[in-house]
Amino acid sequence: MASLDFPAYGNIYFTDARIEDASLKIPLEDGFCIGPYCSPLFWNCGAGEPELYGRPSSNRGPWKTLSGYASRLIDTAFTRLPNEQVSARDRRPFRGSVEDHKRLLKICHKTMQMLTQDDRVQKAALPTLIHADYNKRNIYVSPNDPTVITGLIDWQLSCIESAFIYSQNTPDFAALPDIDPSEEDEDGTPKGRDEERLLKDLSICHQTYDVMATYKCRKLRPSRQLDSSLFRLFHYCFTSWRDGASAIRQELIDLRTLWPKLKLPGSECPYSPTKQELAEHAGQFEDFETMQKLKMWLKISMQTTSDGWVPNEVWDVAQEANRAAYDEWIETAKESEKKGRRRYDRRESW
Known part of the structure; x- marks a missing residue:
């Protein structure tokens, strides 16, 4: 494969596909054409992002350039x-x-x-x-x-x-x-x-x-x-x-x-960027990296992927790890709040 x-970026359709705008069909061969993207990227309908549903980009291709x-x-x-x-x-x-x-x-x-x-x-x-x-x-x-x-x-x-x-x-x-x-x-x-x-x-x-x-x-x-x-x-x-x-x-x-x-x-x-922007960015990017470390720690602890997929054979273990991580996270947040700290450790919570 x-x-x-291919002459363009997009998805493959049958030539007689019901695409209202015929200009969105770029001929391929043997009864096929390239048309608009079907990917959730351009339809804003990915799992975990319900606030974006119904707000698609106005242009979903295809594109020759x-x-x-x-x-x-x-x-x-x-x-x-x-x-x-x-x-x-x-x-x-x-x-x-x-x-x-x-x-x-x-x-x-x-x-x-x-x-x-x-x-x-x-x-x-x-x-x-x-x-x-x-x-x-x-x-x-x-x-x-x-x-x-x-x-x-x-x-x-x-x-x-x-x-x-x-x-x-x-x-x-x-x-x-x-x-x-x-x-x-x-x-x-x-x-x-x-x-x-x-x-x-x-x-x-x-x-x-x-x-x-x-x-x-x-x-x-x-x-x-x-x-x-x-x-x-x-x-x-x-x-x-x-x-x-x-x-x-x-x-x-x-x-x-x-x-x-x-x-x-x-x-x-x-x-x-200005010097002030770079200075502000340094602290903000540190917070971002902390969040990424948290995600990595959760992936490792629960034996999961970045999209949350867990194999059947480790499901029970993953659930236990999830509960333990949640309990530890909450306790860490409570302790940090008492101490008046804004930042926590790798289990940072906002």
């Missing part, structure tokens, strides 16, 4: 900003104000448009179709020979995307394990011979997948050989409100640092 060529695709990502980001009074939960310091997000998204748009003019980015953005969730739970194998794949499920998020959207994804069977920082030795290696042996085995799987994805998939190769900072705005600009202004601001700061080194289009990065 990764070797197929990377520039058009990038513009619609920014449009989607704007549709995810609250248009009503912001709740207390959404006033966390690292979240930033709605005005902060509007300003940063405009800078993101200008920056992304400049990036799309770079030949290296263009080569790394070829329209590509592969499985979007290629993890163990979606792969069926023969009960007699587990090396024989008999089927793949969960195709609903697969779209014709820019190659760099797929290139940084590593399936769980080839990913290095998440390690709880509290269980590491001083040199950063996990304790115990069993853990070291497991890490070595997984490292072999990781390296093998990396070689295959880089050198066997010609479309993925350009982006895998470039600095990932070039593409992170395309990955995360539309989640700016969910992740917080400090997260997208850090991406811009990283890109600004790399701009001269990578000889990107234009004399300099469009983002030019």
Whole structure:
């Protein structure tokens, strides 16, 4: 699939699909065409985000150019900003104000448009179709020979995307394990011979997948050989409100640092923060990283994925871990409140 060529970004439809606007059908071949995206990204109907339901981006493709695709990502980001009074939960310091997000998204748009003019980015953005969730739970194998794949499920998020959207994804069977920082030795290696042996085995799987994805998939190769900072705005600009202004601001700061080194289009990065902004950002980004550490700790404790998926065989254990984490979190919050502390430890609560 990764070797197929496509004339645009979008989803594949039958030629006679009931798409009202015929201009949204880009001919493919053999009775098929490329039409608007079906991804929740452009429909704002992802699980866990009910406040966004019914607020889709006005333009869901398809797009023949990377520039058009990038513009619609920014449009989607704007549709995810609250248009009503912001709740207390959404006033966390690292979240930033709605005005902060509007300003940063405009800078993101200008920056992304400049990036799309770079030949290296263009080569790394070829329209590509592969499985979007290629993890163990979606792969069926023969009960007699587990090396024989008999089927793949969960195709609903697969779209014709820019190659760099797929290139940084590593399936769980080839990913290095998440390690709880509290269980590491001083040199950063996990304790115990069993853990070291497991890490070595997984490292072999990781390296093998990396070689295959880089050198066997010609479309993925350009982006895998470039600095990932070039593409992170395309990955995360539309989640700016969910992740917080400090997260997208850090991406811009990283890109600004790399701009001269990578000889990107234009004399300099469009983002030019003031000293005061950088000073405020330092504290806000620390809060954001604390939240990410909390999420990582929860994933490890409950043996779950970032989307909350838990295998049947560890469900009971995960429920117990969830209850224990919740109880500990509440106690930590109570103790910290008594001491008048604003920040807690890695189980930080606002």
